[in-house]
Amino acid sequence: MKNSTLKMAAILLASTALVAGCGKKKVEQLPPAAEGTDYGQQPTDPNAGSGQITPGSQEDFVQSVGQFGDRIFFDTDRFNVDVEDQATLQRQAQWLGRYPNTRVIVEGHADERGTRDYNLALGERRANSAKNYLISIGVDASRIQTVSYGKERPSALGSDEQAWAQNRRAVTVTVQ
Amino acid sequence: MSLRSLTIALFTLLLPWAVQAQTVATPPAAEADEPELVEFDTAKTRSIAVPALVAPAPADTPAGNSAALGRQIAEVISANLRASGVFETQGPNGLRAVTIGEVAAPQFDYWKGRPVEQLVQGFVRVGGDGNLTVGCYLYDVGFGTETTRLGFNVPPRDWRRAAHKCADAIYSKLTGELPFFDSRIAYIAETGPKGKRIKRLAIMDSDGANHRFITNGQSTALTPRFSPNYKSILYLSYVDGNPRIYVYDIDAGRQRLITQSSNPTFAPRWSPDGQTILYSMAAAGNTDIYKISATGSGTPVKLTTSPSIDVGGSFSPDGRQIVFESDRSGSQQIYVMNADGSNQRRISFGSGRYATPEWSPRADLIAFTRIAGDFRVGTMRPDGSGERLLTDSWQDEAPTWAPNGRVIQFFRTAKGSGKTSIWQVDLTGSNERQLPTPVDGSDPAWGPVLP
Numbered sequence: 204m205k206n207s208t209l210k211m212a213a214i215l216l217a218s219t220a221l222v223a224g225c226g227k228k229k230v231e232q233l234p235p236a237a238e239g240t241d242y243g244q245q246p247t248d249p250n251a252g253s254g255q256i257t258p259g260s261q262e263d264f265v266q267s268v269g270q271f272g273d274r275i276f277f278d279t280d281r282f283n284v285d286v287e288d289q290a291t292l293q294r295q296a297q298w299l300g301r302y303p304n305t306r307v308i309v310e311g312h313a314d315e316r317g318t319r320d321y322n323l324a325l326g327e328r329r330a331n332s333a334k335n336y337l338i339s340i341g342v343d344a345s346r347i348q349t350v351s352y353g354k355e356r357p358s359a360l361g362s363d364e365q366a367w368a369q370n371r372r373a374v375t376v377t378v379q
Numbered sequence: 380m381s382l383r384s385l386t387i388a389l390f391t392l393l394l395p396w397a398v399q400a401q402t403v404a405t406p407p408a409a410e411a412d413e414p415e416l417v418e419f420d421t422a423k424t425r426s427i428a429v430p431a432l433v434a435p436a437p438a439d440t441p442a443g444n445s446a447a448l449g450r451q452i453a454e455v456i457s458a459n460l461r462a463s464g465v466f467e468t469q470g471p472n473g474l475r476a477v478t479i480g481e482v483a484a485p486q487f488d489y490w491k492g493r494p495v496e497q498l499v500q501g502f503v504r505v506g507g508d509g510n511l512t513v514g515c516y517l518y519d520v521g522f523g524t525e526t527t528r529l530g531f532n533v534p535p536r537d538w539r540r541a542a543h544k545c546a547d548a549i550y551s552k553l554t555g556e557l558p559f560f561d562s563r564i565a566y567i568a569e570t571g572p573k574g575k576r577i578k579r580l581a582i583m584d585s586d587g588a589n590h591r592f593i594t595n596g597q598s599t600a601l602t603p604r605f606s607p608n609y610k611s612i613l614y615l616s617y618v619d620g621n622p623r624i625y626v627y628d629i630d631a632g633r634q635r636l637i638t639q640s641s642n643p644t645f646a647p648r649w650s651p652d653g654q655t656i657l658y659s660m661a662a663a664g665n666t667d668i669y670k671i672s673a674t675g676s677g678t679p680v681k682l683t684t685s686p687s688i689d690v691g692g693s694f695s696p697d698g699r700q701i702v703f704e705s706d707r708s709g710s711q712q713i714y715v716m717n718a719d720g721s722n723q724r725r726i727s728f729g730s731g732r733y734a735t736p737e738w739s740p741r742a743d744l745i746a747f748t749r750i751a752g753d754f755r756v757g758t759m760r761p762d763g764s765g766e767r768l769l770t771d772s773w774q775d776e777a778p779t780w781a782p783n784g785r786v787i788q789f790f791r792t793a794k795g796s797g798k799t800s801i802w803q804v805d806l807t808g809s810n811e812r813q814l815p816t817p818v819d820g821s822d823p824a825w826g827p828v829l830p
Contacts (some may be wrong), residue, residue, distance in 0.1 A: 238730075315792070323615075323622060328664045328665070355601070
């Protein structure tokens with residue numbers, strides 16, 4: 204029991220270090236905030252529009268999970284959920300635990316430096332990785348759908364490593 | 380069944396060893412084999428003069444006056460032959476008008492005084508039924524002899540097809556290759572900003588003419604493929620929110636799903652006889668390749684079983700083999716299997732990743748995209764030897780073969796802007812040129828020669 208508490212603390216520490224440090228997948232420069240979650244292309248700024256937010260809404264979800272908390276990032280051609288991703292998905296799962304009737308779609312994306320068909324398959328893999336982790340920590344499988352956009356809906360528009368890192372992502376979007 | 384499973388298990392076990400052994404044994408590019416691939420020498424381009432076709436009795440048609448059509452047909456013949464990269468062409472602009480009497484009896488002495496080796500002459504007549512009769516003659520200027528003559532009867536709206544048929548006949552006669560100009564291309568027309576591209580299914584002639592949008596862009600369309608009879612198009616659409624393959628009936632303007640599964644389906648391909656559809660489907664995140672009857676009846680047959688991405692695919696012209704891509708080795712590589720899924724074996728062993736294999740209609744080569752930093756289009760033999768790269772740009776992708784297996788189209792993405800364009804290159808890697816499209820274009824798919 205003590206052991207597992209310790210392990211949890213270690214994971215949390217590690218994830219904090221990754222977020223703050225120079226993890227390979229870290230997105231250095233944040234893209235400008237925009238409205239809505241259109242294909243998870245533009246992360247919603249949780250601090251924007253401090254008016255009323257309906258509990259259980261997409262706005263509520265994004266505010267609760269924090270900036271970039273709606274998405275996890277992947278290395279080139281990879282689809283594994285690492286410790287940092289787990290922390291992000293755990294925050295999503297906590298929110299989903301508060302709204303058990305809300306369903307989500309996990310969108311899988313790839314960067315532009317891949318061929319079209321392969322990227323569709325890769326996006327599907329990434330979306331399923333996120334989905335499977337959410338299921339493993341208690342979210343009911345029937346609440347989670349996946350969709351792959353391959354390289355069709357980039358979030359960052361540049362043609363450089365930084366933009367590609369932002370685009371290799373799985374974004375959780377609530378179904379309203 | 381259990382024997383089959385055992386074979387696959389053995390294959391999987393042996394694969395890492397096999398891959399390593401062959402990586403050592405096969406050098407990335409078999410230099411010594413390369414000249415074999417170049418079957419016409421572009422340094423010896425032949426010069427062809429194409430004066431305007433003669434309209435002996437000019438008459439109006441729904442496609443314009445026949446005299447104007449005579450000039451336009453010569454322009455298309457000239458442009459087709461020039462774009463093949465094999466010929467230099469002159470005319471119709473800058474060449475003198477030919478009389479109807481000359482069409483069957485050329486003034487060889489006049490043409491011999493010019494830098495011209497071949498001469499194309501012809502006529503356009505409007506028949507009582509309103510159709511055009513297009514006559515087309517090819518002469519060898521040096522020998523002063525007729526090489527071939529052909530006649531085509533077409534409705535006025537199909538005048539370009541008569542020009543393509545004439546150009547095809549000349550091309551075939553002079554190169555010994557099969558024709559390819561009279562064919563069509565399905566592709567994706569792109570507009571809008573990089574983050575929100577609008578992608579529409581569109582079709583056009585092989586030279587970019589007779590362009591037509593099929594879908595309105597409300598849902599993203601990708602990766603079209605013309606059926607061998609040109610009656611329908613396979614493509615991917617997000618029309619119901621998910622990526623799924625539809626068969627679009629061109630005449631009826633209707634489409635249907637190729638399979639009722641709720642899983643995402645993508646990368647559709649026809650078998651050469653049009654009876655079978657090859658596609659990729661993801662189930663629980665894992666993508667495999669399937670085939671199903673094109674009629675929509677019957678159950679899908681799963682052809683790959685590896686726990687990796689197996690995707691795409693292209694039938695050999697005899698329909699007995701399929702070339703496809705898989706990352707089962709750890710990165711995208713090209714594999715060949717029998718059409719029933721048996722005997723899967725890797726054929727690409729060069730540096731980098733290999734994707735989008737397409738079997739040539741001539742069976743002798745496989746075109747691919749090689750990813751090693753930049754994306755380049757190349758060819759290799761079906762056993763993986765004789766690799767050649769034909770293009771060199773930031774991102775060239777998705778080759779598609781001309782029906783004669785001598786020219787390849789692909790699409791090019793610009794770094795930064797993400798703008799796309801369709802390009803064509805011949806098997807020597809020269810004569811690269813952009814196809815005219817009204818907006819940006821990607822995912823070209825070349826159909827067979829029209830009947």
